[in-house]
Amino acid sequence: MQPLSRLASALVISAAALLSLAAHAEEVHYNQISLRAEVNQEIAHDLMHVTLYSEAQGSDPAALAAQISKTLNASIAQARKAKGVSVAMGSRNSYPVYDDKGQQITAWRERAELRLESADFSALSTLTGEMLQDLKMGGMNFSIASATRKTHEDALLKEAVAAFKARAQLATEALGGSGYKLVNLNLSSGGFQSPMPMRMNAMKGAAMMEAAVTPEIEAGTSQVTINADGVIEVQMP
Template identity: 65%
Template sequence: MLAFSRLPSVLALCLACTAVPAIAEEPRYNQVSLRSEVSQEVTHDRMHVTLYTEAQNTNPTRLASEITQTLNAAVTQARQAKGVTTSMGNRRSYPVYDDKGQKIRAWRERAELRLESDDFAALSQLTGELLNTLSMGNMTFSISPELRKQHEDNLLKEAVMSFGERAKLTSEALGGKGYKLVNLNLNSSGFQQPMLYRSAAKVTMMEAADAAPQVEAGTSRITVNADGMIEVLMP
C-alpha cells in the first residue's frame, strides 16, 4: 500500500513540469547575409637568404670538422654586417652507398646559414661576399609583422565601412527604413609569393656582384573580409 500511495504525487509532479510553457525565441525576419572584401598590394620589406656548405668524405669525423670550420668562418663574417640577423639552418649528414646500394663508401653532410634583414643592399653585398665559400640555397622576401599589422588595421576600417555601405544599399533595395546588425566577423589573409633568387651548386663572386643590384622584393596582397548578417527593418 505504501508503494501505491506515492504514485499520485509523482504523476502530479510530472504534469506540473509539462504544464510550464517553453520560452519561445523571438522570431527574426528579413535577414540577409553580406560579405565585404578589401585588399591591398604591399611591398615586401624583409629579405631572407639561405646559404649552405656541402662536402663529402670517407671519414665522418673529418667531414663534420670541415663543415663546422667553413660554417663558423661564414658566421663570423656575417655577424660583422650591421642590420643583418644570422641564424643556423638545417644540418644533416647521410651515407653514400656504392652502386649496389649495400656498402657505405662515403659520408655527405650539408649545413645551412640563414640571413635576414630589412636592408636589402647590405644583405645583397654580404651574400655576394659569402658566395666565395658557400653556395646559394634560396632568397625570398616577406612582409614584417609590424608592417602587416599596420596595413591590416587600415584595411579593417575600410572593410567595416564597405560592409555598412552594402547593408544600407541592401536595406534600400528591399524597401526597408534601415537595418539592424545581427553579427559581423572580420578575417584577414595574405598570400606571399616566394621570390626565389636561384638554386645552384655554386655562384661565383662576379655573378653575385652583377646580380646584387637587380634584387626586386616584389609584393604580397593583404586581404580583410567582413562577413555578417543584417536584419532589414521594414516600415
C-alpha cells in the same frame, strides 16, 4: 492551506515563465541577410631572406662534420659583422653514400644551412656576394615584416567595416527596408604571396664576386586582405 496556495501560485508563475522562454527560443527572425565585404592592398616586401649552405663529402664522418662546422662558424662570424643583418642556423643533415649496388657505404655527405635576414636589401646583397666565396646559394625570398603587416591590416580593418556598412545599406534599400540591425560581424585577415622575382645580372656565385657586382633586387609585393562577414536583419516599414 495557506502554504499550499503560495506553492500553487509559484508553480503557475514558473510555468508561465517557462512558456515565455520557450516561445522566445522558437521566435523566428525574418529578413536576415548574410553579407561579405572584402578590401585588399598590395604591400611591398620589406624583408629579404637568404639561405646559404655548405656541403661536402668524405670518408670520415667525424672529420667531415668538423670541416662543415669550421666553415659555418667562420661564416657566422662574418655575417655578425654586417650591420642590420640577422643570422641563424638552418637545417643540417648527414647521410651515407652507397656504392653502385647500394650495399656498402663508400662515403658520407653532409649539408648545413645558414639563414640570413635583413630589411636592408643592399647590405644583405653585398654580404651574400661575399659569403658565396665559401658557401653556396640555397635560395632567396622576400616577405612583409610583422609590424608592417599589422599596420596595414589595422588600416584595412576600418575600410572593411565601412565597406560592409555600405553593402548593408545597399541591401536594405534594395529590399525596401527602413533600416537594419547588425546581428553579427566577423573580421578576418588573409591574402597571398605573389611571385618574388630576383635578378642577378645574369651572374651567379663566384662570377658575381669577381665582377664586384651588387645584385639588382626586385622584392615584389604581397596582397593583404581583410574580410568582413556578417549578418544583418532588415527592418521593414
